[in-house]
Amino acid sequence: MKILVCVSNVPDTTTRIKLSGDQSAVDLAGVQWIINPWDELALTRALELKEASGGKIEKITVISVGEKTAEPTMRKALAIGADDAIRVDATPGDAFAVAHEISQAVKDESYDIILCGIESSDYNGSAMGGMLSEFLSLPSVSSVSKLDIEGDQVKVNREISGGYEVVEPEMPFVAIVQKGIAKEPRIPSMRGIMMARKKPLKVVESCGAEALTAFTAYQPPQAKAACKMIDADNVAELVDLLHNEAKII
């Protein structure tokens, strides 16, 4: 069995977002790049499954669409434990283009499970995994918060309003995963980092996929009015303000 994990290279989630002078772009100078948190959890779960599989899961591949600058993030994925990596050499235009590129890059390979994070922490598109499954004509399950393999059957929990459904997908399939899928992301060990240098990172050519959307202008969020402080001995005032001033209760 083979698992593919799609990873996106994103600014660290604690980054303060600065805009370029004309507000046409986000200023990414000096930004720390990381594996998109949901993709990182997906990779962690894939590694746990492989370790518990007794050799049944033979390989975990990570794939990313990006320029050479994305390679340190891919090396980190290898250091955590992925077996090999594929970088599609293209500027990631939008989710549509990224999904198209990945579908072309993997069309001759047979992965049994493809894992994608439910969104990326930069443009919050929530689209790539679903689009990839459609490009590949594969079934997909989204909002997956648990994934287990029992014999030859995969069982996943799909979050629904107020609970979850247990879904048994036919393989191969695409799982679009969210929080809960794995507890803590792994930190690469020194040995992992050394080994990652020797693991294969294949660069494949872009298929020239076109983006259908483009970000044109940015704005910082509106500044919030100062917080009104209420004395800890007089919480009734809060109730009064919420009722008469904010008119929210």
Added chain:
Amino acid sequence: MIYTENVDGKFKKQTFEIASYGADIARQYGGEAVALSIGNVAGDELKLLAQYGITKVLNVNNDALANLENQTYAAIVAKAAQDEGAEVVVFSGSNTAKAVAPRVSVKLKAGMVFAATGLPVSLDPFTISKKVFHGKAFAKVIISSQIKVISLAQNSFGVHENPVEIAVQDYEPQIDMAVKTKVSQVEKASGKVLLNDAEIIVSGGRGLKGSENWAPLEELADILGAATACSRPVSDEGWRPHSEHVGQTGKIVAPNLYFALGISGAIQHLAGVSSSKVIVAVNTDIDAPVFQAADYGIVGDVQKILPQLNKAFRKFKSEN
């Protein structure tokens, strides 16, 4: 065309919100707002959409579609959009929208924007706003394809009444309805206010010091008819379930009123709650970042303040 999702045969507020939104976009195009419903929804429920400017509903009711099957649902939405000559396909911001809309986008070769924050600012080129970096910035996005797929961020447009005449039509697309993702079990809590539907959310952080101290917080939620939530360290510690984690990597919420109790307000947490209309923060540290994001604040130990809040809100509720 608007995909009007239902829960157990009923439409929720978000559905009426996107119906109002879709009707407004249709007006801008000089066109018609058509809804598509999949599942067992009664005729009277479907007709409620007339209140929000929907002039036609395509009703797909087939036992094979009892559970969400992303591939099939997307094929139906795409087919209906083509049959109707839809230029814009509107979804909510729900989990179902995340599962289905991207597939529809590929089928229709339509550019997609998830969680738009309002009406298009221009139709030519089609330009719409959304939050990026979880609210740390807003961006304008141009969609260059002929058909557009839009999902609307919850509570960003509101429900607007605009009564019209409505026609309900049964719709039976000829597509493959094979079930490839079989649902074998459903676990659903009943009687609890759900995070995504909640008008008020009461959220606890590390300041509560342990799972055993959650009773007064649950009491406050009970008094206000609110949902309970928590910060990331709390769910990581296992004090509360992951499904309650609100923040950048958990749930993004947009209630009318959000209580951050004993939450310092890490940037990732604030990113998940910044769309709330009013934020109330209680924290021991006056320099905690949560007070930058809050509208009302109390400096103090949440374990001491919570019982006082419960008393004050209980008194208010009994008088109003």
